Amino acid sequence: MISNSINRKIITLLKVQYSNMLEYRVEIGLWAISGIIPFFMLNIWTNNNLNESINISDVMLSRYFLCAFFVRQFSVVWVVFSFEEDSLMGKVSPYLIQPLNPFIRYFAQHIAEQITRFPFALIIAFFFFIFNPESIWIPNLGILLLSIISTFLSFIIQFLIQSIVACLCFWTEKASSIERLLFIPTLFLSGLLAPVASFPEYVKSWIYLTPFPYLIDFPANLLSGNQTSVFGGFSMQILWIFLLFPVFRKIWSAGTKKYTAMGS
Amino acid sequence: MSKNIIEVKHLSKSFDISSKEQGLKGTLKHFFRRQTKSLKVIKDINFEIKEGEIVGFLGANGAGKTTILKMLCGLIYPSEGSIIVSGSLPFRRKENFLKNITLIMGQKQQLIWDLPPIESFYLNASIYDLDKFEAKRRIKKLSDMLEIDDELFIPVRKLSLGQRMKSELLAALIHEPNILFLDEPTLGLDINAQRNLRKFLKKYNKETNATICLTSHYMKDITSLCQRVICVQNGSISYDGKLDLLLKRLSPVKEILIVCHSEKDATKLEESGFSIKNKTKNEITIKIENNLFTSALKTILNNFDIKDLYINEPPVDEIIGKILIKKDYDI
DSSP: OHHHHHHHHHHHHHHHHHHHHHTTHHHHHHHHHHTOHHHHHHHHHHHTTGGGGGTOOHHHHHHHHHHHHHHHHTTOOOHHHHHHHHHHHTOHHHHHTSSSOHHHHHHHHHHHHHHHHHHHHHHHHHHHHHHOGGGOOOOOHHHHHHHHHHHHHHHHHHHHHHHHHHHGGGTOSOTHHHHHHHHHHHHHHSSSSSOGGGSOHHHHHHHTTSSGGGTTHHHHHHHHTOOOOHHHHHHHHHHHHHHHHHHHHHHHHHHHHHOOOTTO | OOOEEEEEEEEEEEEEEEEOOSHHHHHHHHHHSOEEEEEEEEEEEEEEEETTOEEEEEOOTTSSHHHHHHHHTTSSOOSEEEEEETTBOGGGOOHHHHTTEEEEETTOOOSOTTSOHHHHHHHHHHHTTOOHHHHHHHHHHHHHHHTOSGGGGSOGGGSOHHHHHHHHHHHHHTTOOSEEEEESTTTTOOHHHHHHHHHHHHHHHHHHOOEEEEEOSOHHHHHHHOSEEEEEETTEEEEEEEHHHHHHHHOOEEEEEEEESSHHHHHHHHTTTOEEEEEETTEEEEEEEGGGHHHHHHHHHHHSOEEEEEEEOOOHHHHHHHHHHSTTOOO
Protein backbone atom coordinates (compact mmCIF):
# COMPACT_ATOMS: atom_id res chain seq x y z
CA MET A 1 0.00 0.00 0.00
CA ILE A 2 2.72 2.46 1.10
CA SER A 3 5.08 1.40 -1.66
CA ASN A 4 2.25 1.74 -4.22
CA SER A 5 1.69 5.31 -3.12
CA ILE A 6 5.44 6.09 -3.28
CA ASN A 7 5.66 4.49 -6.74
CA ARG A 8 2.74 6.58 -7.97
CA LYS A 9 4.35 9.75 -6.60
CA ILE A 10 7.68 8.92 -8.27
CA ILE A 11 6.09 8.00 -11.60
CA THR A 12 4.01 11.21 -11.65
CA LEU A 13 7.06 13.26 -10.64
CA LEU A 14 9.09 11.67 -13.44
CA LYS A 15 6.35 12.24 -16.02
CA VAL A 16 5.93 15.89 -15.05
CA GLN A 17 9.67 16.55 -14.83
CA TYR A 18 10.22 14.82 -18.18
CA SER A 19 7.57 17.08 -19.77
CA ASN A 20 9.33 20.03 -18.17
CA MET A 21 12.75 18.91 -19.44
CA LEU A 22 11.40 18.50 -22.98
CA GLU A 23 10.67 22.23 -22.90
CA TYR A 24 14.47 22.64 -22.71
CA ARG A 25 15.50 20.05 -25.34
CA VAL A 26 17.85 22.42 -27.17
CA GLU A 27 19.60 23.36 -23.93
CA ILE A 28 19.94 19.71 -22.95
CA GLY A 29 21.46 18.94 -26.37
CA LEU A 30 24.01 21.69 -25.77
CA TRP A 31 24.72 20.43 -22.24
CA ALA A 32 25.31 16.96 -23.68
CA ILE A 33 27.79 18.39 -26.19
CA SER A 34 29.48 20.38 -23.43
CA GLY A 35 30.30 17.11 -21.67
CA ILE A 36 32.87 16.04 -24.22
CA ILE A 37 35.91 16.70 -21.98
CA PRO A 38 36.84 12.97 -22.10
CA PHE A 39 37.27 13.20 -25.88
CA PHE A 40 39.70 16.12 -25.52
CA MET A 41 41.58 14.10 -22.92
CA LEU A 42 41.66 11.10 -25.26
CA ASN A 43 43.23 13.29 -27.91
CA ILE A 44 45.92 14.52 -25.51
CA TRP A 45 46.69 10.97 -24.36
CA THR A 46 46.94 9.38 -27.80
CA ASN A 47 48.86 12.23 -29.43
CA ASN A 48 51.50 12.06 -26.72
CA ASN A 49 51.59 8.24 -26.51
CA LEU A 50 50.92 8.53 -22.79
CA ASN A 51 48.95 5.27 -22.81
CA GLU A 52 52.20 3.30 -23.22
CA SER A 53 53.23 4.28 -19.72
CA ILE A 54 50.22 2.50 -18.24
CA ASN A 55 50.17 -0.47 -20.60
CA ILE A 56 46.84 0.25 -22.19
CA SER A 57 46.23 0.06 -25.92
CA ASP A 58 44.93 2.95 -28.04
CA VAL A 59 41.67 1.10 -28.65
CA MET A 60 41.06 0.35 -24.98
CA LEU A 61 41.91 3.92 -24.05
CA SER A 62 39.47 5.38 -26.58
CA ARG A 63 36.77 2.99 -25.32
CA TYR A 64 37.56 4.10 -21.75
CA PHE A 65 37.10 7.78 -22.58
CA LEU A 66 33.91 7.09 -24.55
CA CYS A 67 32.56 5.20 -21.51
CA ALA A 68 33.73 8.00 -19.22
CA PHE A 69 31.70 10.34 -21.41
CA PHE A 70 28.63 8.11 -21.07
CA VAL A 71 29.02 7.69 -17.32
CA ARG A 72 29.42 11.45 -16.91
CA GLN A 73 26.30 12.07 -19.03
CA PHE A 74 24.18 9.89 -16.75
CA SER A 75 25.66 10.83 -13.41
CA VAL A 76 26.01 14.59 -13.66
CA VAL A 77 24.42 16.37 -10.68
CA TRP A 78 23.51 20.02 -10.16
CA VAL A 79 21.21 19.79 -7.15
CA VAL A 80 23.26 22.24 -5.09
CA PHE A 81 22.65 25.01 -7.63
CA SER A 82 18.90 24.29 -7.90
CA PHE A 83 18.47 24.13 -4.13
CA GLU A 84 20.54 27.27 -3.57
CA GLU A 85 18.47 29.23 -6.08
CA ASP A 86 15.16 27.90 -4.73
CA SER A 87 16.30 28.62 -1.21
CA LEU A 88 17.30 32.21 -1.99
CA MET A 89 14.11 32.85 -3.98
CA GLY A 90 11.87 31.42 -1.26
CA LYS A 91 10.70 28.54 -3.45
CA VAL A 92 11.72 25.91 -0.92
CA SER A 93 8.98 27.02 1.49
CA PRO A 94 5.98 25.60 -0.42
CA TYR A 95 7.92 22.34 -0.95
CA LEU A 96 8.66 22.05 2.77
CA ILE A 97 5.02 22.02 3.74
CA GLN A 98 4.17 19.23 1.32
CA PRO A 99 4.38 15.58 2.39
CA LEU A 100 7.34 14.92 0.10
CA ASN A 101 10.99 15.68 0.78
CA PRO A 102 12.05 18.40 -1.71
CA PHE A 103 15.16 16.38 -2.60
CA ILE A 104 12.92 13.71 -4.14
CA ARG A 105 11.73 16.41 -6.55
CA TYR A 106 15.32 17.26 -7.46
CA PHE A 107 16.12 13.56 -7.81
CA ALA A 108 13.24 13.15 -10.27
CA GLN A 109 14.43 16.25 -12.15
CA HIS A 110 17.86 14.66 -12.60
CA ILE A 111 16.45 11.33 -13.78
CA ALA A 112 14.12 13.11 -16.22
CA GLU A 113 17.06 15.09 -17.54
CA GLN A 114 19.11 11.92 -17.99
CA ILE A 115 16.29 10.36 -20.03
CA THR A 116 16.18 13.52 -22.18
CA ARG A 117 19.96 13.42 -22.62
CA PHE A 118 19.99 9.80 -23.79
CA PRO A 119 19.36 10.35 -27.55
CA PHE A 120 21.89 13.20 -27.66
CA ALA A 121 24.52 10.98 -26.01
CA LEU A 122 23.81 8.25 -28.59
CA ILE A 123 24.26 10.71 -31.46
CA ILE A 124 27.60 11.86 -30.01
CA ALA A 125 28.69 8.19 -29.62
CA PHE A 126 27.68 7.56 -33.23
CA PHE A 127 29.97 10.35 -34.43
CA PHE A 128 32.73 9.09 -32.13
CA PHE A 129 32.60 5.67 -33.83
CA ILE A 130 32.63 7.26 -37.29
CA PHE A 131 35.96 8.91 -36.43
CA ASN A 132 37.25 5.92 -34.41
CA PRO A 133 35.83 2.83 -36.17
CA GLU A 134 38.45 0.57 -34.54
CA SER A 135 36.90 1.33 -31.15
CA ILE A 136 33.52 -0.21 -31.97
CA TRP A 137 32.61 -3.00 -29.59
CA ILE A 138 29.48 -4.52 -28.17
CA PRO A 139 29.66 -5.25 -24.45
CA ASN A 140 27.88 -8.41 -23.31
CA LEU A 141 24.51 -8.04 -21.65
CA GLY A 142 25.77 -8.86 -18.15
CA ILE A 143 28.53 -6.25 -18.33
CA LEU A 144 26.11 -3.69 -19.77
CA LEU A 145 23.67 -4.30 -16.93
CA LEU A 146 26.40 -4.05 -14.27
CA SER A 147 27.69 -0.85 -15.87
CA ILE A 148 24.22 0.71 -15.83
CA ILE A 149 23.87 -0.21 -12.15
CA SER A 150 27.30 1.17 -11.26
CA THR A 151 26.57 4.39 -13.20
CA PHE A 152 23.33 4.75 -11.27
CA LEU A 153 25.18 4.14 -7.97
CA SER A 154 27.75 6.73 -9.03
CA PHE A 155 24.89 9.16 -9.66
CA ILE A 156 23.46 8.44 -6.20
CA ILE A 157 26.85 9.06 -4.53
CA GLN A 158 27.23 12.38 -6.34
CA PHE A 159 23.61 13.30 -5.59
CA LEU A 160 24.15 12.60 -1.88
CA ILE A 161 27.43 14.55 -1.73
CA GLN A 162 25.83 17.55 -3.44
CA SER A 163 22.67 17.28 -1.34
CA ILE A 164 24.79 17.43 1.83
CA VAL A 165 26.54 20.52 0.45
CA ALA A 166 23.18 21.96 -0.64
CA CYS A 167 21.84 21.63 2.92
CA LEU A 168 24.60 24.02 4.00
CA CYS A 169 22.36 26.69 2.39
CA PHE A 170 20.53 26.64 5.71
CA TRP A 171 23.66 28.15 7.30
CA THR A 172 25.32 30.00 4.42
CA GLU A 173 23.55 31.42 1.40
CA LYS A 174 26.34 30.45 -1.01
CA ALA A 175 26.79 26.72 -0.50
CA SER A 176 27.66 26.30 -4.18
CA SER A 177 31.10 27.80 -3.47
CA ILE A 178 31.82 24.75 -1.30
CA GLU A 179 30.72 22.53 -4.17
CA ARG A 180 33.23 24.29 -6.41
CA LEU A 181 35.95 23.21 -3.97
CA LEU A 182 34.76 19.63 -4.30
CA PHE A 183 34.76 19.91 -8.08
CA ILE A 184 38.57 19.97 -8.16
CA PRO A 185 39.14 16.51 -6.60
CA THR A 186 36.14 15.22 -8.56
CA LEU A 187 37.73 16.37 -11.80
CA PHE A 188 41.19 14.97 -11.10
CA LEU A 189 40.49 11.87 -9.03
CA SER A 190 37.31 10.54 -10.64
CA GLY A 191 38.93 9.36 -13.85
CA LEU A 192 37.46 12.07 -16.04
CA LEU A 193 40.84 13.49 -17.10
CA ALA A 194 42.87 10.30 -16.78
CA PRO A 195 42.22 6.70 -15.76
CA VAL A 196 43.05 6.30 -12.07
CA ALA A 197 45.40 3.45 -13.14
CA SER A 198 47.76 6.12 -14.51
CA PHE A 199 48.41 7.58 -11.05
CA PRO A 200 51.53 6.54 -9.08
CA GLU A 201 51.00 3.53 -6.80
CA TYR A 202 51.26 5.44 -3.51
CA VAL A 203 48.70 8.02 -4.72
CA LYS A 204 46.35 5.30 -5.98
CA SER A 205 46.33 3.57 -2.61
CA TRP A 206 44.63 6.53 -0.94
CA ILE A 207 42.57 7.65 -3.94
CA TYR A 208 40.75 4.33 -3.79
CA LEU A 209 39.70 5.11 -0.22
CA THR A 210 37.81 8.22 -1.37
CA PRO A 211 34.48 8.11 -3.24
CA PHE A 212 35.95 9.81 -6.34
CA PRO A 213 37.26 6.85 -8.41
CA TYR A 214 33.85 5.15 -8.09
CA LEU A 215 32.16 8.07 -9.79
CA ILE A 216 33.60 7.62 -13.29
CA ASP A 217 36.71 5.43 -13.35
CA PHE A 218 35.06 2.28 -12.00
CA PRO A 219 31.87 2.31 -14.16
CA ALA A 220 33.86 3.40 -17.25
CA ASN A 221 36.43 0.62 -16.80
CA LEU A 222 33.63 -1.88 -16.25
CA LEU A 223 31.78 -0.88 -19.42
CA SER A 224 34.86 -0.57 -21.62
CA GLY A 225 36.14 -4.01 -20.59
CA ASN A 226 39.29 -2.73 -18.88
CA GLN A 227 40.58 -4.62 -15.89
CA THR A 228 38.80 -3.68 -12.69
CA SER A 229 37.62 -5.31 -9.48
CA VAL A 230 33.86 -5.68 -9.92
CA PHE A 231 33.21 -6.81 -6.35
CA GLY A 232 35.55 -4.19 -4.83
CA GLY A 233 34.08 -1.39 -6.94
CA PHE A 234 30.45 -2.20 -6.12
CA SER A 235 31.28 -2.72 -2.44
CA MET A 236 32.88 0.70 -2.21
CA GLN A 237 29.99 2.37 -4.05
CA ILE A 238 27.45 0.79 -1.69
CA LEU A 239 29.62 1.59 1.33
CA TRP A 240 29.80 5.28 0.36
CA ILE A 241 26.03 5.42 -0.14
CA PHE A 242 25.52 3.90 3.33
CA LEU A 243 27.96 6.41 4.82
CA LEU A 244 26.60 9.47 3.05
CA PHE A 245 22.86 8.85 3.45
CA PRO A 246 22.74 9.20 7.28
CA VAL A 247 24.94 12.30 7.02
CA PHE A 248 22.43 13.79 4.60
CA ARG A 249 19.50 12.88 6.90
CA LYS A 250 21.24 14.43 9.89
CA ILE A 251 22.22 17.66 8.14
CA TRP A 252 18.75 17.96 6.57
CA SER A 253 17.09 17.58 9.94
CA ALA A 254 19.43 20.13 11.58
CA GLY A 255 19.14 22.50 8.62
CA THR A 256 15.35 22.62 8.52
CA LYS A 257 15.39 23.64 12.20
CA LYS A 258 17.68 26.49 11.22
CA TYR A 259 15.52 27.49 8.21
CA THR A 260 14.32 31.09 8.29
CA ALA A 261 12.14 30.95 5.16
CA MET A 262 14.11 33.87 3.80
CA GLY A 263 12.73 35.47 0.65
CA SER A 264 9.22 34.24 1.29
CA MET B 1 -19.48 25.17 20.10
CA SER B 2 -16.44 24.80 17.84
CA LYS B 3 -13.26 23.42 19.30
CA ASN B 4 -9.87 25.12 19.20
CA ILE B 5 -7.90 24.09 16.15
CA ILE B 6 -4.90 26.35 16.86
CA GLU B 7 -3.43 26.90 20.32
CA VAL B 8 -0.42 29.15 20.81
CA LYS B 9 1.17 29.56 24.23
CA HIS B 10 4.07 31.84 25.18
CA LEU B 11 5.42 31.73 21.65
CA SER B 12 8.65 33.60 20.89
CA LYS B 13 11.00 33.62 17.93
CA SER B 14 14.48 35.07 17.67
CA PHE B 15 16.65 35.43 14.59
CA ASP B 16 20.40 35.94 14.42
CA ILE B 17 20.99 39.11 12.43
CA SER B 18 24.40 40.26 11.24
CA SER B 19 24.99 43.98 11.01
CA LYS B 20 27.54 45.87 8.93
CA GLU B 21 28.83 49.39 9.26
CA GLN B 22 28.83 51.65 6.22
CA GLY B 23 31.94 52.13 4.05
CA LEU B 24 35.11 50.20 3.24
CA LYS B 25 36.23 50.06 6.87
CA GLY B 26 32.87 48.59 7.81
CA THR B 27 33.08 46.08 4.96
CA LEU B 28 36.56 44.89 6.02
CA LYS B 29 35.49 44.68 9.66
CA HIS B 30 32.42 42.73 8.58
CA PHE B 31 34.61 40.36 6.54
CA PHE B 32 37.10 39.58 9.34
CA ARG B 33 34.89 39.88 12.42
CA ARG B 34 31.26 39.40 11.62
CA GLN B 35 29.01 40.70 14.35
CA THR B 36 25.70 39.02 14.87
CA LYS B 37 23.02 39.79 17.36
CA SER B 38 19.91 37.94 18.34
CA LEU B 39 16.73 39.80 17.47
CA LYS B 40 13.50 38.74 19.15
CA VAL B 41 10.83 39.23 16.50
CA ILE B 42 7.97 37.46 18.29
CA LYS B 43 7.62 38.07 22.01
CA ASP B 44 5.66 35.73 24.22
CA ILE B 45 2.35 35.68 22.37
CA ASN B 46 -0.75 33.65 23.23
CA PHE B 47 -3.94 33.05 21.25
CA GLU B 48 -6.40 30.38 20.23
CA ILE B 49 -8.32 29.98 17.00
CA LYS B 50 -11.50 27.96 16.66
CA GLU B 51 -12.38 25.60 13.84
CA GLY B 52 -14.02 27.44 10.93
CA GLU B 53 -12.89 30.91 12.07
CA ILE B 54 -11.42 33.44 9.65
CA VAL B 55 -8.82 35.47 11.51
CA GLY B 56 -6.94 38.44 10.09
CA PHE B 57 -3.46 39.32 11.31
CA LEU B 58 -2.86 43.07 11.17
CA GLY B 59 0.33 45.00 11.67
CA ALA B 60 2.94 47.19 10.05
CA ASN B 61 5.67 45.76 7.82
CA GLY B 62 8.10 43.83 10.01
CA ALA B 63 5.66 43.55 12.91
CA GLY B 64 5.89 39.75 12.85
CA LYS B 65 2.64 38.65 11.13
CA THR B 66 4.30 36.49 8.48
CA THR B 67 6.70 34.98 11.03
CA ILE B 68 3.68 33.87 13.09
CA LEU B 69 2.07 32.26 10.02
CA LYS B 70 5.35 30.52 9.13
CA MET B 71 5.55 29.05 12.62
CA LEU B 72 1.90 28.00 12.56
CA CYS B 73 2.37 26.04 9.35
CA GLY B 74 5.62 24.47 10.53
CA LEU B 75 7.94 26.23 8.13
CA ILE B 76 10.12 27.71 10.84
CA TYR B 77 11.00 26.48 14.28
CA PRO B 78 9.82 28.44 17.34
CA SER B 79 12.51 29.62 19.77
CA GLU B 80 10.27 29.33 22.83
CA GLY B 81 6.72 28.35 23.68
CA SER B 82 4.34 25.88 22.14
CA ILE B 83 2.09 25.68 19.10
CA ILE B 84 -0.53 23.02 18.52
CA VAL B 85 -2.29 23.04 15.19
CA SER B 86 -4.94 20.43 14.49
CA GLY B 87 -3.57 18.33 17.35
CA SER B 88 0.00 18.30 15.96
CA LEU B 89 3.24 20.11 16.61
CA PRO B 90 3.64 21.94 13.28
CA PHE B 91 7.42 21.85 13.09
CA ARG B 92 7.52 18.06 13.13
CA ARG B 93 5.83 18.26 9.73
CA LYS B 94 4.17 14.87 10.06
CA GLU B 95 2.38 13.69 6.95
CA ASN B 96 -1.07 13.86 8.58
CA PHE B 97 -0.47 17.46 9.64
CA LEU B 98 0.85 18.52 6.22
CA LYS B 99 -2.19 16.97 4.54
CA ASN B 100 -4.41 19.18 6.71
CA ILE B 101 -2.87 22.56 5.95
CA THR B 102 -1.81 24.82 3.13
CA LEU B 103 0.19 28.02 2.89
CA ILE B 104 -0.35 30.53 0.13
CA MET B 105 2.07 33.39 -0.23
CA GLY B 106 1.20 36.16 -2.67
CA GLN B 107 3.64 36.26 -5.61
CA LYS B 108 5.47 33.11 -4.49
CA GLN B 109 4.62 30.27 -6.74
CA GLN B 110 4.75 26.53 -6.59
CA LEU B 111 3.45 25.95 -10.13
CA ILE B 112 5.95 24.68 -12.69
CA TRP B 113 6.72 27.76 -14.77
CA ASP B 114 7.04 26.17 -18.21
CA LEU B 115 4.13 23.74 -18.00
CA PRO B 116 0.37 24.29 -17.93
CA PRO B 117 -1.09 24.42 -14.38
CA ILE B 118 -2.95 21.15 -14.93
CA GLU B 119 0.41 19.29 -14.78
CA SER B 120 1.20 20.83 -11.38
CA PHE B 121 -2.31 19.97 -10.15
CA TYR B 122 -1.91 16.28 -10.98
CA LEU B 123 1.57 16.30 -9.46
CA ASN B 124 0.23 17.80 -6.23
CA ALA B 125 -2.64 15.32 -6.29
CA SER B 126 -0.19 12.41 -6.37
CA ILE B 127 1.93 14.01 -3.61
CA TYR B 128 -1.21 14.10 -1.45
CA ASP B 129 -2.10 10.49 -2.39
CA LEU B 130 -5.20 11.30 -4.43
CA ASP B 131 -6.07 8.86 -7.20
CA LYS B 132 -6.61 10.14 -10.72
CA PHE B 133 -10.41 10.14 -10.55
CA GLU B 134 -10.53 11.99 -7.24
CA ALA B 135 -7.94 14.48 -8.53
CA LYS B 136 -10.04 15.07 -11.65
CA ARG B 137 -13.18 15.60 -9.55
CA ARG B 138 -11.46 18.11 -7.26
CA ILE B 139 -9.82 20.00 -10.13
CA LYS B 140 -13.26 20.30 -11.79
CA LYS B 141 -14.91 21.45 -8.56
CA LEU B 142 -12.23 24.01 -7.67
CA SER B 143 -11.85 25.32 -11.22
CA ASP B 144 -15.64 25.89 -11.30
CA MET B 145 -15.47 27.74 -7.99
CA LEU B 146 -12.51 29.81 -9.18
CA GLU B 147 -13.99 30.29 -12.64
CA ILE B 148 -10.95 29.08 -14.55
CA ASP B 149 -11.10 26.70 -17.49
CA ASP B 150 -8.95 27.25 -20.59
CA GLU B 151 -6.15 28.67 -18.43
CA LEU B 152 -5.52 25.18 -17.06
CA PHE B 153 -3.90 24.17 -20.33
CA ILE B 154 -1.76 27.26 -20.99
CA PRO B 155 1.87 27.33 -19.73
CA VAL B 156 2.07 29.20 -16.43
CA ARG B 157 4.57 31.73 -17.81
CA LYS B 158 1.89 32.93 -20.28
CA LEU B 159 -0.85 33.49 -17.68
CA SER B 160 -1.75 36.87 -16.20
CA LEU B 161 -1.06 37.47 -12.51
CA GLY B 162 -4.73 37.00 -11.63
CA GLN B 163 -4.99 33.73 -13.58
CA ARG B 164 -1.75 32.54 -12.00
CA MET B 165 -2.98 33.36 -8.52
CA LYS B 166 -6.19 31.40 -9.11
CA SER B 167 -4.12 28.46 -10.35
CA GLU B 168 -1.85 28.75 -7.30
CA LEU B 169 -4.93 28.59 -5.11
CA LEU B 170 -6.19 25.52 -6.90
CA ALA B 171 -2.80 23.81 -6.54
CA ALA B 172 -2.70 24.69 -2.85
CA LEU B 173 -6.25 23.50 -2.16
CA ILE B 174 -6.38 20.30 -4.18
CA HIS B 175 -5.92 18.24 -1.02
CA GLU B 176 -8.86 20.08 0.60
CA PRO B 177 -6.97 21.31 3.67
CA ASN B 178 -8.82 22.21 6.87
CA ILE B 179 -6.52 25.10 7.68
CA LEU B 180 -5.43 27.78 5.22
CA PHE B 181 -2.57 30.15 5.95
CA LEU B 182 -2.75 33.04 3.52
CA ASP B 183 0.03 35.60 3.44
CA GLU B 184 -0.97 38.59 1.33
CA PRO B 185 -3.01 36.46 -1.09
CA THR B 186 -4.31 39.42 -3.09
CA LEU B 187 -0.95 41.16 -3.49
CA GLY B 188 -0.65 42.68 -6.94
CA LEU B 189 -4.12 41.61 -8.12
CA ASP B 190 -6.52 44.05 -9.75
CA ILE B 191 -9.77 45.03 -8.00
CA ASN B 192 -11.90 42.43 -9.79
CA ALA B 193 -9.43 39.63 -9.18
CA GLN B 194 -9.22 40.64 -5.51
CA ARG B 195 -13.01 40.57 -5.20
CA ASN B 196 -13.24 37.16 -6.90
CA LEU B 197 -10.59 35.73 -4.63
CA ARG B 198 -12.39 36.99 -1.53
CA LYS B 199 -15.66 35.57 -2.84
CA PHE B 200 -13.97 32.23 -3.37
CA LEU B 201 -12.42 32.16 0.10
CA LYS B 202 -15.76 32.97 1.70
CA LYS B 203 -17.41 30.18 -0.26
CA TYR B 204 -14.63 27.73 0.56
CA ASN B 205 -14.90 28.56 4.26
CA LYS B 206 -18.70 28.17 4.17
CA GLU B 207 -18.65 24.87 2.28
CA THR B 208 -15.78 23.16 4.10
CA ASN B 209 -15.75 24.93 7.49
CA ALA B 210 -12.02 25.47 6.94
CA THR B 211 -10.11 27.72 9.33
CA ILE B 212 -8.40 30.64 7.59
CA CYS B 213 -5.53 32.72 8.96
CA LEU B 214 -4.88 35.71 6.78
CA THR B 215 -2.48 38.61 6.56
CA SER B 216 -3.15 41.42 4.13
CA HIS B 217 -2.45 45.08 3.68
CA TYR B 218 -5.66 45.44 1.65
CA MET B 219 -8.24 46.36 4.27
CA LYS B 220 -11.05 45.13 2.07
CA ASP B 221 -9.64 41.59 2.47
CA ILE B 222 -9.83 41.95 6.23
CA THR B 223 -13.22 43.67 6.47
CA SER B 224 -15.01 41.38 4.03
CA LEU B 225 -13.54 38.11 5.35
CA CYS B 226 -12.62 38.42 9.01
CA GLN B 227 -14.86 38.81 12.01
CA ARG B 228 -11.85 38.59 14.27
CA VAL B 229 -8.48 40.29 13.99
CA ILE B 230 -5.20 39.92 15.82
CA CYS B 231 -3.07 43.06 15.79
CA VAL B 232 0.67 42.47 15.96
CA GLN B 233 2.96 45.30 17.04
CA ASN B 234 6.70 44.83 17.41
CA GLY B 235 6.24 41.08 17.85
CA SER B 236 3.54 41.32 20.53
CA ILE B 237 -0.23 41.08 20.30
CA SER B 238 -1.81 44.46 20.98
CA TYR B 239 -5.39 43.48 20.20
CA ASP B 240 -7.23 40.20 19.74
CA GLY B 241 -10.96 40.40 19.20
CA LYS B 242 -13.81 41.42 16.95
CA LEU B 243 -13.05 43.75 14.08
CA ASP B 244 -16.13 45.91 14.87
CA LEU B 245 -14.91 46.54 18.39
CA LEU B 246 -11.46 47.47 17.16
CA LEU B 247 -12.92 49.96 14.71
CA LYS B 248 -15.05 51.51 17.45
CA ARG B 249 -12.08 51.71 19.74
CA LEU B 250 -9.82 53.29 17.14
CA SER B 251 -12.44 55.65 15.85
CA PRO B 252 -14.60 56.81 18.77
CA VAL B 253 -16.28 59.62 16.79
CA LYS B 254 -18.63 59.88 13.83
CA GLU B 255 -18.93 62.85 11.51
CA ILE B 256 -22.22 64.42 10.41
CA LEU B 257 -22.43 66.75 7.46
CA ILE B 258 -25.48 69.00 7.91
CA VAL B 259 -26.87 71.09 5.06
CA CYS B 260 -28.87 74.01 6.50
CA HIS B 261 -31.44 76.14 4.65
CA SER B 262 -29.35 79.28 5.15
CA GLU B 263 -25.95 80.44 6.37
CA LYS B 264 -27.72 81.95 9.37
CA ASP B 265 -29.04 78.53 10.42
CA ALA B 266 -25.56 77.09 10.03
CA THR B 267 -24.10 79.79 12.27
CA LYS B 268 -26.79 79.08 14.85
CA LEU B 269 -25.79 75.41 14.81
CA GLU B 270 -22.12 76.37 15.06
CA GLU B 271 -22.82 78.32 18.24
CA SER B 272 -24.80 75.51 19.90
CA GLY B 273 -21.76 73.78 21.47
CA PHE B 274 -21.05 70.89 19.07
CA SER B 275 -17.47 70.06 18.09
CA ILE B 276 -17.10 71.58 14.64
CA LYS B 277 -14.80 70.08 12.05
CA ASN B 278 -15.46 72.65 9.32
CA LYS B 279 -18.08 75.08 8.00
CA THR B 280 -18.71 76.45 4.52
CA LYS B 281 -21.69 78.76 3.93
CA ASN B 282 -24.78 76.72 4.79
CA GLU B 283 -22.88 73.40 5.28
CA ILE B 284 -21.37 72.37 8.56
CA THR B 285 -19.54 69.19 9.61
CA ILE B 286 -19.70 68.22 13.27
CA LYS B 287 -17.95 65.41 15.20
CA ILE B 288 -19.93 63.37 17.71
CA GLU B 289 -18.69 60.65 20.04
CA ASN B 290 -20.20 57.22 19.30
CA ASN B 291 -21.88 56.91 22.70
CA LEU B 292 -23.57 60.32 22.37
CA PHE B 293 -24.53 59.89 18.74
CA THR B 294 -28.26 59.07 19.11
CA SER B 295 -29.03 61.83 21.62
CA ALA B 296 -27.03 64.40 19.62
CA LEU B 297 -28.88 63.45 16.46
CA LYS B 298 -32.24 63.87 18.24
CA THR B 299 -31.20 67.33 19.48
CA ILE B 300 -30.21 68.45 15.98
CA LEU B 301 -33.41 67.17 14.35
CA ASN B 302 -35.67 68.63 17.05
CA ASN B 303 -34.07 72.04 17.47
CA PHE B 304 -32.75 73.01 14.06
CA ASP B 305 -34.42 73.43 10.71
CA ILE B 306 -32.12 71.49 8.43
CA LYS B 307 -32.31 70.73 4.71
CA ASP B 308 -30.24 67.51 4.56
CA LEU B 309 -27.93 65.36 6.66
CA TYR B 310 -25.13 62.83 5.88
CA ILE B 311 -23.47 60.51 8.38
CA ASN B 312 -19.84 59.74 7.55
CA GLU B 313 -18.08 56.71 9.01
CA PRO B 314 -14.30 57.22 8.80
CA PRO B 315 -12.86 54.84 6.13
CA VAL B 316 -11.63 51.55 7.58
CA ASP B 317 -8.32 51.95 5.73
CA GLU B 318 -7.74 55.21 7.57
CA ILE B 319 -8.52 53.70 10.95
CA ILE B 320 -6.43 50.58 10.47
CA GLY B 321 -3.75 52.73 8.89
CA LYS B 322 -3.23 54.26 12.31
CA ILE B 323 -1.97 50.89 13.51
CA LEU B 324 0.26 50.42 10.49
CA ILE B 325 1.76 53.91 10.41
CA LYS B 326 2.38 54.34 14.10
CA LYS B 327 4.01 51.16 15.33
CA ASP B 328 3.43 51.94 19.00
CA TYR B 329 -0.22 52.94 18.55
CA ASP B 330 -2.08 52.31 21.76
CA ILE B 331 -5.08 50.10 21.03
